[in-house]
Amino acid sequence: MCIHALKWANKLRRGRETMVLSRRAILLSGVALGIAAAAAGKAQAAGFAEWEAGLKGKPAREIRILAISHPASDAMKALTPEFEAATGIKVTWEIVGSGEIMSKQLLAQTARDTSYDVYMVRGTALAEYEAKRMLSDLGDLLKDKAATPDDYDFEDIHVAYRQGIGTAKGKTLGIPVAGETFFLSYRKDLFEKYGRKAPDTMDELLETARFFQNKEPGLYGISMRAETGRTLALSWELFTPAFGANVIDQKTWDVTVDSPKTQQSLEYLLALLSNAPPDIETYSWDAAVSAFASGKTAMWFDATSLQPWLTDATKSKIVGKVGYVAPPSGPKGRFGPVGGWSLGLPANSRNKEAGWAFIAWMTSKQKAKEVVAKGGVPSRLSTLSSPEFTAQDPELAKAIKDSLDAAGNLLAIGRNWVPQTPEANKIQQTAGFYAGQALLKKLSPKEALAAAKPELEQISARIKKSL
Template sequence: MRRSVSFYLVVIALLVGMLAACGPRPTPVETPPPATEETAPPQATEETETPEVEKSPVEQWAEAVRAEYEGTELRIAVASHPSIEAFKRMTPRFEELTGIKVIWDEMEEGVLADKLLLDATAGTTSYDVVMTCPEFTPALVDLGMLEPLDGWIQDPDKTPTWFDYEDILAAYRDMLSYHGQHYGIPFAGETVFLFYRQDLFDKYGVEVPQTMDQLLETAAFFHGKEEGLSGISMRTRLGWEFTYMWSVFIFPFGGRIVDPETGEPQLNAPETVASLEYMIDLLQYAPVGVESFSFPEAWDAFMQGKTAMMIEASAAAPEVENPEKSVVAGQVGYAPMPAGPAGAYSGVWGWGLAMTAGSEQKEAAWALITYLT
């Protein structure tokens, strides 16, 4: 009996163990990953320095100018010219760099000539800088109006290293000299040539004139060929405008104003008279009122399609080719001046900026001249 009880106890123990083995397994509990600390971005130990941009030579020069002349006011007298338009666009930057104020007084060439001569004769002027040319310079120097510039050019304390005077062609440098001294810094070197309407020449099969006789024939051919069309345009207003234009005719005919050896007037010489007679003949084919033309009127007649040809300074080319101002832009040809009985000649001309001897702010005026030119 005692063995039977023991047997049953063993069986019961086995059954309990089996039931425990067949029961559901315990669900594993997910253990959250250990919390990680947020890492702050590394802090710069030293502030990053912005590299300093090296100033240009002009900016370095301008700083020194500003330190001495900031607040200075300069007055400059000029004639209307394409280069002056460029200078006026450069002026705000000059004023920003140097602190110098520039006041432009712009007028027509003939008016400028008269104004400068009147000021020089009176021995006083309100201008610090003036626009000059080979025709103006000798008289203005004789009247004591202009400052010699050689000393300024050669002084390294006054002239910046980036200003290279020798880079200017000698013919133009010397054009503004008198008695061995230079009085102006050239900014426009010009010559004279024949402007012609390439479209009209092609349309009518006309050759570009090579001689003065051919020029006269060509002007006659185009004059009245189309409604409102004249043969040629040029400046002929009485005064220096006329003498400027006459100078490109007198030499091809062999004339002279004075004898270069004796200094005697040659106005009545046959060759000189012939050049004037030729101009009279040629001007028959110019627009009505040509006798009052200075360069703006001469340019305008050609640029508005009113003439087939124009004899003018090379400085006219940018205006002629500007479609905002010229109806013939892109339709123009250019040729040397036709030859006369004595050969082919043209003019060499130029404009420059000069400093007045009476200016009370010459250093600032020289800074402006070097910057613009």
């Protein structure tokens, strides 16, 4: 399972914001989760069973699903024959690359193509889907007891996933099936050797990185993504909320990139990266995890989904030597990012009822656990807190849950890791370019932010005009 997921992860493009997902990223419970649905109780199972039986009694239907190659889609494909037998709905899967799926969906929207009934959608791009009216609002379906099992319990899906990769402009446009967040991994052996504790605050993180920088020959303090451009902007955004800083205010869309707090956040990032390998400005996700897995750094701040690299002896020299904690807290609190994929209904679909039946079935409490058991990614609190999940590696399970809670904190203050606007890519490319100039010491942080402001103001004006 791990090797399959890692092969999949290696295919992803460098530098994109989607954090690489894998089967064992947050699934440590094995196949035991597949039978855990029985613990849900007779009343809950009856609610689902009655709803499922109602689907079977309807005329034969067919749906087509457009998805990416991914452990979550593999797991749902494995359960598709059971879904077909239980509901009478025939399913055809079309699998494409993660880099081409949105273009294909945009083309279908423009051509008014009605071929697809379920989309796998990039959660951080939902604002663009919403702006182009490509997806149906799922809110009414979730409330409709004829369309959704009584015991579906939408609130059981972690709020960070529900809001972070399932919602845009107040509309529920997707049901999360493959989410992830960031956490801090550290070398337990080195920390024990030098009497250090895992950092809990941003001050402690910086101090710890400085402590380990060149502590031993070839050892650096930390590795993380810092490739100049959008990648660097996404790493910068891991810290701005903790300072109360913004590149652009996501509520007013005013440019605040040159504010004292934003400058402070950039200076913190640069100080942290000064305790990384000397070529850190070239690091995307793969270089960052490889540096840590090879024993080159004492810490690594990146995606939960990449954790399997650290336990794969063919890729890691530090197997059994790694600990995990949630992102560090800062002056304004503890925050984290969330990204990943959801299932949505194409606006052009002629089979929305059957398409929704597929989504509701696969993401129900009963079947979601079976999806996880077959290699999918848990999105529900009931799975994340289950003994089957937590028993295998309590520290890792706690770090994942705490990190998701930190991501929920970000959403609670009205912010997203990737701004919910079709202009998000341009915002981050611009911010990341000028932050890169400061990282490369071509400009001071203050000069870099001042240079970024005019370009960001042009983007801001376009956003405000579109509102």
